[in-house]
Amino acid sequence: MHTSRTRGREASFGGDLRYMLGILRAKAWIVLLCLLAAVGIGATYAWTSPKIYAAKATLQIEQQEQNVVKIEGVKTEDLKAPEVLKTYEQNILSPDVLLRVINHPDLAKDPAFLPEVKSPRSDNALQAALARRITAKIRRDSRLIDITVEDPRPALARRITGLLIQEFILWNSEARRAAAQTANRFLHERASDLGNRLEKSEHALQAYKELHGDVSLRARPAGSPESTDRLNQRITEAHAEYLRLASDAAQLVTKSRHSTEELLTFPSIASAPAIVDLARKVGEKETAIAPLRQRYKDGHPARAAAETELEGLRASLASAANQTTKQLDTRLRELRLTEENLKQALRDQQKVSLGEDAVTIGYAALTREVEANRTMYESVLKRVKETDVTKELAGEVVQVVARPLLPDLPVKPRKSVILLLSLLAGLGAGSFIAFASHAADGSLQTLEDAEARLGLRSLGEIPRLAGANGKMGNAAGGVASDLAVVESFSTLGTSLSLLDEGAGRKVILFTSAHAGEGKTFCAINCAASFARLGLKTLLIDADFRLPGIERILLGTEEAPGMSDLLLGQSDREQAIHPTRIDSLSVLPAGRRVARPAECFSRPELQAVIEQLARDFDRVVIDTAPIHLVSDTLRFVKHVHYVCLVIHAARTPAEDVLRTAHRLAAAGAPLMGFVWNQVKPQKSYHQYYERTKATRGDGRLLH
Numbered sequence: 001m002h003t004s005r006t007r008g009r010e011a012s013f014g015g016d017l018r019y020m021l022g023i024l025r026a027k028a029w030i031v032l033l034c035l036l037a038a039v040g041i042g043a044t045y046a047w048t049s050p051k052i053y054a055a056k057a058t059l060q061i062e063q064q065e066q067n068v069v070k071i072e073g074v075k076t077e078d079l080k081a082p083e084v085l086k087t088y089e090q091n092i093l094s095p096d097v098l099l100r101v102i103n104h105p106d107l108a109k110d111p112a113f114l115p116e117v118k119s120p121r122s123d124n125a126l127q128a129a130l131a132r133r134i135t136a137k138i139r140r141d142s143r144l145i146d147i148t149v150e151d152p153r154p155a156l157a158r159r160i161t162g163l164l165i166q167e168f169i170l171w172n173s174e175a176r177r178a179a180a181q182t183a184n185r186f187l188h189e190r191a192s193d194l195g196n197r198l199e200k201s202e203h204a205l206q207a208y209k210e211l212h213g214d215v216s217l218r219a220r221p222a223g224s225p226e227s228t229d230r231l232n233q234r235i236t237e238a239h240a241e242y243l244r245l246a247s248d249a250a251q252l253v254t255k256s257r258h259s260t261e262e263l264l265t266f267p268s269i270a271s272a273p274a275i276v277d278l279a280r281k282v283g284e285k286e287t288a289i290a291p292l293r294q295r296y297k298d299g300h301p302a303r304a305a306a307e308t309e310l311e312g313l314r315a316s317l318a319s320a321a322n323q324t325t326k327q328l329d330t331r332l333r334e335l336r337l338t339e340e341n342l343k344q345a346l347r348d349q350q351k352v353s354l355g356e357d358a359v360t361i362g363y364a365a366l367t368r369e370v371e372a373n374r375t376m377y378e379s380v381l382k383r384v385k386e387t388d389v390t391k392e393l394a395g396e397v398v399q400v401v402a403r404p405l406l407p408d409l410p411v412k413p414r415k416s417v418i419l420l421l422s423l424l425a426g427l428g429a430g431s432f433i434a435f436a437s438h439a440a441d442g443s444l445q446t447l448e449d450a451e452a453r454l455g456l457r458s459l460g461e462i463p464r465l466a467g468a469n470g471k472m473g474n475a476a477g478g479v480a481s482d483l484a485v486v487e488s489f490s491t492l493g494t495s496l497s498l499l500d501e502g503a504g505r506k507v508i509l510f511t512s513a514h515a516g517e518g519k520t521f522c523a524i525n526c527a528a529s530f531a532r533l534g535l536k537t538l539l540i541d542a543d544f545r546l547p548g549i550e551r552i553l554l555g556t557e558e559a560p561g562m563s564d565l566l567l568g569q570s571d572r573e574q575a576i577h578p579t580r581i582d583s584l585s586v587l588p589a590g591r592r593v594a595r596p597a598e599c600f601s602r603p604e605l606q607a608v609i610e611q612l613a614r615d616f617d618r619v620v621i622d623t624a625p626i627h628l629v630s631d632t633l634r635f636v637k638h639v640h641y642v643c644l645v646i647h648a649a650r651t652p653a654e655d656v657l658r659t660a661h662r663l664a665a666a667g668a669p670l671m672g673f674v675w676n677q678v679k680p681q682k683s684y685h686q687y688y689e690r691t692k693a694t695r696g697d698g699r700l701l702h
Contacts, residue, residue: 020435022446026649026679027434034430035423042422045413052412053154055161058402059168061088061143083314084261085138088398089145092136092168098127100167107163112153134164144401154407161404169398176397186250187384190243194380198373205366212359231346232368235339239372240379242335244268247383249328260314263321268331272324278317285310444653447675450646453653454660459643459672460492462522463680484680485525492522492674493529496641499671505640506613509542509621510674511632512645513652513659518676519645520548523622531584535617538576540587542623542635544596547589549622553579554586561590565608566599572611587612596624600634609638626659636668644673 024031061084091097102123107113114121114129135148147164151157248266264270264279289306296303444450447458463484496508510523520543527539540562541549550556554577564570565587577586593599612619621639623632636642642663646656663670 018448022448024431024434026445027437030434030437031427031430034433035426038422038426038429039419042418042425046415046418049413050152051410052150052152053157053407053409054148054150054411055154055157055404055407056149056402057147057161057165057400057404058139059145059147059165060399060401061085061145062397062399083318084259085143085145087259088172089136089138091172092145092147092164093131093134095123095127097164097168097171098130098134099123100171101160101163102126102130104163104167106159110156112156113160130160133160149404150411158404158406165400165403169400172398183247183250184384187247187380190246191377191380191384194373194377198370198377201366201370201373205363205370208363208366212363228346228364228368231342232372235342235346236372236375238335238339238342239376242332242339243376243380244383245328245332245335249332260318260321263325268328269321269324272320274320275317275324278313278320282310282313282317285313443650444646444656445649447648447678449653450656450673450675454656454673456644456660456670457672458675459495460488461675461678462488462492462518463678489522489525489529490532492526493533495672496526496643497530497533499641506617507609507619507621507639508641508643509623509632509636509639509668510643510645511623511636511659511663512625512647513627513655515546515625515628517625517645517647517651519625520552520622522643522645522674522676523620524549524552527584527618527620528581530618530620531581534583536583536585536615537618537620538585538587538612538616540612540619540621541589542600542621542631544589544593544599544631545624545629549586550588554588558591559588561588563590563593563596563599565590566602566604567593568604572615585616596631597629597634600631605635606638626662627655633662633666633668636663636666640669642668642670644670645676646673648675648678650677 101107102114114126117125117129133150135146135150137146138144139146147161149157149161149164151160245268248268264275269275270279285306289303289310292300292303292306444453447461450456451458465482465485499505508526510519510526512519524539527537530537539549539553541547542562544563550559550561559577560570560574562575565572565575570590575587575590577588578584579586599605609619621635623635626632644656644659644663660670
């Protein structure tokens, strides 16, 4: 059962494909015109468009190594991280860098530079126009960035590329140095203030000792020193933490945005518990994904899932880092409040110790102040040294791997690609118009279309006569000179002979929806085909309103015929006439009658048809069109087979369907249709012309 369904789908697909190919074949001139127009437009564009040259260069983002002893809190950004490399890639096309290139003396006075920007040439318009000519892209799995600049002049493309690299390196160096110098300047100012405060506290302590003598060895109350010392230590730690966070905050405000790796270089951010945990998870996931990247290609589910999870962790890390950055001001306020609370606690403790030796307390307070100031000063001094080191470490990280060369061949227009796209566009447009015109056309365009819509099989496909102008003329004579048509009627006769499944099934009726479909043409030549096979054949003209067989085959008019036979005005011997074709006789329409429909309603019709079927091997009947009169519908119940003649690509589909329904309602044995006046392919007639040349004679036998 599964096999049968599969074959059914294949057959349906094959039928649909043949149907579409048939439409395209019938509308080939539309497809050809669209194809020629599209290719012509594409060729014109390809050969008239200005040539564009591309200068290329490659930058490498270096991973700097520390050449000094490691200092706690001093870190370098990981320039291998994708987001850091992406930042460098985007900075190449930043407005600041592009404007530096635009304002360079080598380009500012060049009239050929960005000629598409009309006056007044604003900075926004200039940098937007230049950005459209530049492409910067990271080379996969590397720290290389490829830069491409396009311009109609190869020398100018090379010059712009060189200036872009130069200005980007300078801009990047200046930005890095500015950030380091800002942080260093803040810490130097803070260290100077703390140094002055320490100096003042030491002078105050010395003056106190000179005033009261050596009080450092005097007895101190038990318990009080330990408590006050602890408070002073906590105050010192809180203040040192505040200074560390303030230093990081000062560096962060120098740039509006920071990458995740840059944020993690600040100890106050990197030491946050959430950051530490996420950084550990990212490292573990990167270690776990390394063997997957070696084992699987891009797009593999396992690798894709792992990479998605890694990107999620990185996104979480970036979010946590940004959130921690936003919380710096809050933490600074909390530390300031903690310090003030501790100082208040210290003052409260001092009030408790009012009963202690005033001199000893004063000395201890001055000593603690000196120690606190010294501790803070040393802490800030250490940070100053650290920033001095990091400032020295901020060396050049952008290196030129490949400098731009003078391009010798244009990269645009890509003529082969344009022509290929034009070809595809022409074929697509032509096919679309062909199918659209077919959908708008109400006629049956192809044999497959007719079979599908009528639900009938094709009994024969009759090609158009070679050189015919659409009129039948002398049907027999025309066919005799065209072997292709002769052979098609032989095929039709064979198809009709195969329908004779039982004895006595000999009477065949030809009709059509409208006049001019070729039913008389098909009836005459089908009868001639039977006669050529040696079958005794009778051709009856039952189209009483517009008879034509008598004139074509006998050259007479209104000879005794079918009407005379039905009305009893003539016998069969007088009504049936021989023709020039052996075994073929004709029963013409006979004398004109006023009411043809009444003749076909006479009871003698059935007896006449049965008698003729006994006397002849084949009886072929030509009748009137269905849509014009009802004569044929009265006749069809007396015949064995009905053949519906359809003019290919002309007869409206709705009329053919209506005709088939009317025949079925009248009880007609409709066996199929004849696809008439098919436009043959050139090779079709050439084949038969060669056959005619070898055989010497292509006429019908007489």
